Each structure stands twice: as C-alpha cells, then as structure tokens.
Amino acid sequence: LTIADSLVKKSVWILGGDGWAYDIGYGGLDHVLASGRNVNVLVLDTEVYSNTGGQMSKSTPRGAVAKFAAGGKDLRKKDLALMAIPYGNIYIARVAMGADDIQTIKAFLEAEAYDGPSIIIAYCHCINHGFDLVHGMEQQKKAVLSGYWPLIRYNPNLAKDNKNPLQIDSKAPSLPLDQYIYNETRYSMLKLSNPEQAQKLLALAEEDVAARWKMYQHLAAMEPENKG
Numbered sequence: 001l002t003i004a005d006s007l008v009k010k011s012v013w014i015l016g017g018d019g020w021a022y023d024i025g026y027g028g029l030d031h032v033l034a035s036g037r038n039v040n041v042l043v044l045d046t047e048v049y050s051n052t053g054g055q056m057s058k059s060t061p062r063g064a065v066a067k068f069a070a071g072g073k074d075l076r077k078k079d080l081a082l083m084a085i086p087y088g089n090i091y092i093a094r095v096a097m098g099a100d101d102i103q104t105i106k107a108f109l110e111a112e113a114y115d116g117p118s119i120i121i122a123y124c125h126c127i128n129h130g131f132d133l134v135h136g137m138e139q140q141k142k143a144v145l146s147g148y149w150p151l152i153r154y155n156p157n158l159a160k161d162n163k164n165p166l167q168i169d170s171k172a173p174s175l176p177l178d179q180y181i182y183n184e185t186r187y188s189m190l191k192l193s194n195p196e197q198a199q200k201l202l203a204l205a206e207e208d209v210a211a212r213w214k215m216y217q218h219l220a221a222m223e224p225e226n227k228g
Contacts, residue, residue, distance in 0.1 A: 013040045018059035019049040041119040046126035054128035063201035064186045072190045076208045091118035092154040098140030103169045130185025142180040147173025147209045159224040166220045
C-alpha cells in the first residue's frame with residue numbers, strides 16, 4: 001500500500017439481487033446494516049431469482065407467476081425498506097430510474113455522503129417479467145404511478161434538524177394497478193389460465209398497495225424521535 005491508498009476515501013458498495021437480499025443472504029445483509037459501518041448496499045430488485053431461471057423470492061409480488069408459484073404467489077411482497085427503518089441509523093431509499101431519474105441520482109449521492117450504512121432498493125425490469133424490455137422504463141413509471149413502487153428516502157441526518165427522516169418522493173397512486181401489472185406476462189398468464197384466481201389476487205394486491213401507501217404516509221407524518 002502507498003501513502004495515497006491511505007489518504008483516498010474509499011466508497012464501499014455491495015451489489016446484489018433480491019434473491020440474495022430478501023432471501024438466502026438476508027441474515028448477512030441485516031448483520032451488515034446493523035454494524036453501523038460506513039458501507040453502501042445496492043439491491044437490484046427484479047422480484048425473482050433472475051440468475052437461476054426466474055424462481056420465486058420473498059420479493060416476488062402477490063399475484064405474479066414464477067417458478068414455485070405457478071398459480072400466482074398468494075402472499076404479499078416483503079418490504080425490505082420498511083424492515084430497515086426501525087434501526088434509525090440506516091440511510092434507505094427506494095428508487096425507479098424510469099419513473100424519476102433525479103430522485104434516483106439524489107438517493108445515490110445522499111447514500112454515498114451518509115456516514116453510516118445505507119441501502120438503496122432499485123426497481124429493475126427483467127426478461128422474466130414477460131414483456132418487451134424496450135418498454136422497461138415506461139413500465140417502471142407505471143409501477144410508481146399505480147402506487148405499487150412508492151419512491152422514498154429515509155435520511156437519519158434529518159432528525160438532527162427536527163425533521164422527519166422519511167420523505168415520500170412519489171405522489172399518491174393515480175393509475176389502476178391492473179393497468180400496470182397486466183402489461184407483463186407474469187401476471188397476465190394467470191388471468192388467462194385461471195381468471196377467478198387472478199381476480200382474487202388482484203383484489204388482494206390492490207389492498208397491499210393501499211395499505212403500504214397508508215403506512216408510509218403515517219410514518220412520514222410522525223414527529224421525529226430525535227430532537228437533536
């Protein structure tokens with residue numbers, strides 16, 4: 001090592017998919033986030049095990065068809081961002097570049113500048129979703145407009161200024177959920193093979209979207225615990 005190696009500030013990033021972050025590597029991820037170390041994590045969330053053929057993960061949303069969920073996943077998606085918030089000292093962001101590239105850039109800059117652990121969960125379209133990926137960025141936008149993928153940033157530094165650390169960067173849902181999900185074969189194939197089940201899971205998925213939005217709104221409206 002040279003003297004320069006000791007003087008130059010290192011930017012440490014850990015990159016992984018949702019199969020790792022939500023499932024098989026979650027224990028290790030939680031250990032890293034709880035360490036308090038100045039390390040950044042980027043989760044590329046395709047909502048399936050993309051590397052191994054599209055198997056269901058805990059990130060797979062309700063109603064989507066994947067390997068090991070041929071009849072549509074009947075449980076809601078795990079909310080990794082919400083699970084990290086109670087630590088209070090982790091910078092957290094949910095981003096979708098196709099919906100808001102400025103918010104995405106801002107999240108990366110804030111995560112890098114934050115002196116502590118950070119995690120950015122990025123919506124990633126994938127061939128396993130079953131649509132022409134030339135429309136990927138537009139589909140990301142619809143995910144946000146439907147409320148399926150709310151854009152948030154949780155910056156613990158804001159509490160020092162008597163501000164709520166949680167900021168919601170997207171607007172209230174304005175697009176019916178079915179106008180987002182049925183652009184993708186992972187949802188529409190169930191509508192063709194089992195319309196009754198598809199309708200049932202769509203109704204539950206709509207409830208999931210409403211409940212998640214209500215939860216984030218509630219948290220964003222709370223008084224900050226740390227008054228400085």
